[in-house]
């Protein structure tokens with residue numbers, strides 16, 4: 001290895017930002033880290049609700065990567081077109097080549113909209129930023145009828161997000177005084193909305209019933225018939241809709257699939273340190289099949305363990321404790337209230353979760369969760 005540790009971090013999302021921050025804090029001038037992302041700015045997954053329900057502007061939820069100013073870290077805005085995990089070398093779409101001692105793949109999950117026939121033409125989605133922006137334009141023109149929020153395939157990012165979308169949709173329609181002219185249905189693949197936490201699930205199911213939201217568990221939406229505006233479920237049930245919000249099938253980005261690193265669609269990693277089967281190559285966050293949900297908090301937890309392992313190896317120090325798979329998820333209940341579930345996936349015999357009831361004070365915690373990360377990663381809190 002060279003005197004400085006040369007690290008390439010692919011993807012400046014939740015995982016890539018946290019890992020780069022830790023390595024900079026701990027190694028400073030001993031670090032030569034290049035952080036690459038195709039986008040020029042970061043936004044939280046949950047800010048798509050702010051955009052879609054027109055609570056914040058598109059610019060208001062974005063933080064530009066040019067603000068990153070950390071010892072040993074440089075940000076490059078480029079699209080990665082090829083990854084060679086054996087040589088720890090990548091190509092970008094402008095035909096540049098980068099290589100390093102350590103490669104960290106943190107490229108998240110993409111959406112395969114075409115995997116659900118009819119979704120692209122007959123439905124909408126709010127999981128991409130563009131999808132949330134399109135809905136912001138479309139929602140004011142919706143005035144009555146059936147709304148369906150439907151998961152098309154698992155795994156999907158942020159398991160509470162479809163439930164949050166249903167409750168926030170209720171709020172939005174109440175606010176517009178058209179709720180009585182609409183129905184809301186939520187199609188979910190799980191039996192309970194939050195499987196590791198029966199308490200959180202019961203609180204959500206109570207809230208669905210209070211808000212007259214029909215919860216359809218243990219199903220996914222297989223296709224959409226744009227002609228008749230009908231969602232077809234996996235058992236053949238047909239649900240007519242006037243507004244369909246789908247959670248599309250997720251997949252690893254193409255560049256990852258083409259790299260040969262995936263097994264069954266995602267990158268397998270060691271739970272102990274997030275190393276892949278390729279020496280010096282780590283993968284963290286949604287792009288992996290580590291066994292925790294695809295969510296920012298888990299990408300952040302993975303980044304902490306991977307960073308500690310990279311540092312331990314560089315300094316020939318002690319390896320970190322294995323990943324516990326814990327994280328706190330905030331859940332929007334509507335009317336400004338947010339609930340909290342603290343989940344743990346690996347330290348007990350089965351995944352478990354502890355629920356804190358929804359309130360406006362937890363909403364303030366969630367604000368702090370966001371602003372503290374922005375401060376840490378970018379030196380700014382908004």
Ligand SMILES: Cc1cc2nc3c(=O)[nH]c(=O)nc-3n(C[C@H](O)[C@H](O)[C@H](O)COP(=O)(O)OP(=O)(O)OC[C@H]3O[C@@H](n4cnc5c(N)ncnc54)[C@H](O)[C@@H]3O)c2cc1C
Pocket residue numbers: 010011012013014015016036037038039044045046047048049078079080081106107108109126127128157158161253255284285286287294295296297298299329330
């Ligand atoms: C509606 C919604 C609500 C959510 N709410 C929450 C929540 O409350 N809490 C929570 O913890 N999580 C939430 N999430 C999930 C969260 O956003 C993701 O799980 C998290 O961002 C994953 O982090 P990551 O680092 O793995 O990937 P990402 O944050 O997705 O980062 C991947 C990065 O890779 C870049 N990239 C991809 N391909 C290329 C390429 N070829 N070249 C260059 N760059 C590339 C992308 O631009 C992106 O910046 C939510 C998601 C959604 C959709």
